[in-house]
Amino acid sequence: MEEEQQLIPMKLCSSGKEKPQADQLEFGRIFTDHMFLMDYTDDKGWHDPRIVPYEPLTVDPSAMVFHYGQSVFEGMKAYRTPDDEILLFRPQRNFKRMNHSNSRLCIPPIDERFALKAVKQLVGLEKDWIPEAEGTSLYIRPFIISTEPFLGVAPSRHYKFIIILSPVGAYYEEGIDPVKIAVENDYVRTVKGGTGEAKTGGNYAASLKAQEVADEGIAQVLWLDGVERKYIEEVGSMNVFFKIDGKVVTPALNGSILEGVTRNSVIELLKHWDVPVEERKISMEEVYQSHKAGTLEEAFGAGTAAVISPIGDLVWNHEHLEINSGKTGVTAKRLYDTLTGIQYGKIQDPFDWVEKVEEIRQSTLRASG
Known part of the structure; x- marks a missing residue:
């Protein structure tokens, strides 16, 4: 299929992890079956994008991120609507901000359109991980780390761009309470x-x-x-x-x-x-x-x-x-209700803030690698 040829290469899990119940969700403790990876070297630029099973990274002990802290990250969410559609909220602004952070940390810029494509494909693949209970969502964490094995104080020449996903409940136990x-x-x-x-x-x-x-x-x-x-x-x-x-x-x-x-x-x-x-x-x-x-x-x-x-x-x-x-307060409550209403597709979005994610069915794909 033409649509499948446009997909980022994927190596799929042979079997998935058990998904948590809504009352088991903590913020940032549980992670989905797959993650996105892409590498950077000076001679190739950003290359080898792929979606692989979620697993520990193999990184050299002298990787510069451990010693000089050259890293950036973003945070966004995917939301399940009452009609079982999946929405992202203003993801373009997140990747625009990521490139602003990259510039300050001397990290090569990413292609913002491609990064959004990677998020959509990964989230579409992991749609079943997006919880259905009210106030829950799938947290998306894109981040870049410097990986060159070198102890000199200078910008790294090697990086990894990674995206991981985590089903989450409320960040604060208080929720919307003060x-x-x-x-x-x-x-x-x-x-x-x-x-x-x-x-x-x-x-x-x-x-x-x-x-x-x-x-x-x-x-x-x-x-x-x-x-x-x-x-x-x-x-x-x-x-x-x-x-x-x-x-x-x-x-x-x-x-x-x-x-x-x-x-x-x-x-x-x-x-x-x-x-x-x-x-x-x-x-x-x-x-x-x-x-x-x-x-x-x-x-x-x-x-x-x-x-x-x-x-x-x-x-x-x-x-x-x-x-x-x-x-x-009245203003805080109105803002919360409006933002979450737009994010979950319950009310009209007059600003074109949300973007739809198409589901990718594993049954139509072959595991590779």
Whole structure:
């Protein structure tokens, strides 16, 4: 068949793993039967794309990623609709951002259209892994690592581009219920001119200590700028928004904040609804004073993993700022319902954000290799 000739070469599992029940799902603990791989060398460029059984990688101990951290990654999801169709949400923006991260980390750019084709084929092959329960999805993790066996400090000349899949439930146990966030005053994640606007592993490694020493019950920490230590940047796994006196404010992109796909979607939705929204500097002192004045109406995070996560308690200098009586706000709920409604194909998508994935039936393919 002509359609099969266009497929990326595949080596299929002889037998698949047992798929988990919805109540067994944790975020990022379970992985599907297959993964995508592609290699890069200076003389060939990106080459040898293939889908193979999910298995450990064989990587040289001197591979540069282990020593100098040259890596990038993305996160997106596939959603099952009530009509059993599979949808992706704005995947082009993820691969555009991946190439932005690649540039900052001196990694050769990928062909964004081909990367999307690889995701669609892999997800189509693994369609049966996409859970059906409400609020569940298939998390997609594309990433690139430097693999040249060399201990010199220089950009690698060898890389692997890998895509793995994981069926997931809610990122936070609280789901859409408000979480407790602590403002981080001691540690710095990144600064302008660093790698904060790239999605690279080192940014997340730098954030772990603050999370580890946070009080029990703290879901995430809120980072302040690394120079003056007063302007809000982002939460560890999300961009952040505040609704103050009827207007929604989010920190402006400044070179140290990740440009979130969900962040952009929230801004576009708010503008579509004629809700005032600003991207600008916002200090923790401004948030504190608006709370004292009773004008801080809502706070919430936005990201692929959690979608929208209301903040019910913001801890700063050992003081608890309860927001909206610790309840989910109207704006956060409307955003969550709209985004998930579009993602799961339950409501109209006026922005052309979703893309359909066609199922690939293993029964029509021959295992090779």
